[in-house]
Amino acid sequence: MRVLALLAALALAPCTGAAAYPERPITMLVAYSPGGGTDLVARAIAPYLEKYLGGGAKIVVVNRAGAGGEVGFAALANSPADGYTIGFVNTPPLLTIPIERQAQFHWQRYDYIGNIIDDPCNFSVHAETPIRNLAELAAYAKAQPGEVTVGTTGIGSDDHIAMLKFERAAGVKLRHIPFKGSADVRAAIAGRQIMVAAINIGEALQYQKGGTPLRNLVQMSPARTNLAPELPTAREQGYDIEMSSLRGMAAPKGLPADIRERLVAAVERAAADPDFQAQAVKFFAPLRYLTPAQYEAIVRDADVMYRAMWRDMPWADK
Structure with missing residues (x-):
């Protein structure tokens, strides 16, 4: 009986968790219109994520633009946490929109997978x-x-x-x-x-x-x-101004640990791939890879900073 139970467990093992992931296409949400900086890096990195996820992974980039990023960020936050919806999140709108108004997302409602871009304002x-x-x-x-x-x-x-x-x-x-x-x-x-x-x-x-x-x-x-x-x-x-945008990858909060590990590893390897980096140079993408822990820490600190800024210099259009 013990042998039969062991064989049954082994037979079931490949059908659970990351061993079977991904079994269907993964949607990558971009909260801005086609042809913009976030869209370009999403479409550039998608084939490398497919490569490093393995298992015949297929990633489909979907643009959900509107309300300064709110439409796409909310769609990502409210998707099932199963690894089949991932996306790019951008600071500061990831933080400033929920400060300014009631929103259907919050920076704490994501599992951070890794930052890719840090692009100064101009x-x-x-x-x-x-x-x-x-x-x-x-x-x-x-x-x-x-x-x-x-x-x-x-x-x-x-x-x-x-x-x-x-x-x-x-x-x-x-x-x-x-x-x-x-x-x-x-x-x-x-x-x-x-x-x-x-x-x-x-x-x-x-x-x-x-x-x-x-x-x-x-x-x-x-x-x-x-x-x-x-x-x-x-x-x-002569103007004391610093401002940039982080563009990184996240998923809905609560990913299964094994799937999260697969995604984190794939993003890190994709960001370090020489061919991806060479492609990024061609469209002037300022790469800055951050681990999930580094990325989330920066987002957390920025949230405190923008809340203080809102009290001093609210950015809502009058």
């Missing part, structure tokens, strides 16, 4: 605009109060908060125009529907390479990045 203008730096932008805005339109990826986004920080530092008033994603901001600045595109430096460089006539004014990083060594930081231009 202001771009159309290449035919005479403005060449932050001082000239500030001077123009002071001469035309409330008339300088700034496109961002949504209320409470890193782009929006960068705009608010610049308003305060420069003593100017700008007009906020939120979009569903950076690709929409790019289209608006290319068509001269807005005066300033608040988009991350990696995205701006990629759009320039694609032919969009942009002039980048700043990178809001502690020091000049390797992506744009010739572009001055905000501090170099």
Whole structure:
């Protein structure tokens, strides 16, 4: 009887947990529109996740854009915690949206799998605009109060908060125009529907390479990045502003431990794959891998910081 019981247990073992995972396609949610920075890195890394998950894994990228990322973040948080829905989450909107308003997600409702990107904020203008730096932008805005339109990826986004920080530092008033994603901001600045595109430096460089006539004014990083060594930081231009966006992978809270381990290992190996890294360089993706523990710790600390900022400088559009 003991032998029969053991054989039965062994027969059942492959049918449980990660041994059978994945048995069907995995959905990877992106909370922004196609063609933006998050969408590009999601589609670039998906084949490498398939490779390192093994077992014939298939990943399908699905864009769920809207409300500055809220639609996609909520869809991810409220999906079954079975490993078949994963996605990208972006700071700060992952944190700022629930601070600003009631939302169907919260940063504590995810299992963090690993961060991939850390992209500094930037202001771009159309290449035919005479403005060449932050001082000239500030001077123009002071001469035309409330008339300088700034496109961002949504209320409470890193782009929006960068705009608010610049308003305060420069003593100017700008007009906020939120979009569903950076690709929409790019289209608006290319068509001269807005005066300033608040988009991350990696995205701006990629759009320039694609032919969009942009002039980048700043990178809001502690020091000049390797992506744009010739572009001055905000501090170099006299404005004490730092702002960037983490773009990492997460799943609904409560993944089975074995499946979570499989996903974490696959993301780490995919992020370190030389072919993926070479591909990321081609579209100017500033890679910064963080382990789940490192990633969650940064998110936790940032939540405290943004709650304090909300009390001092609320970012909701009036």
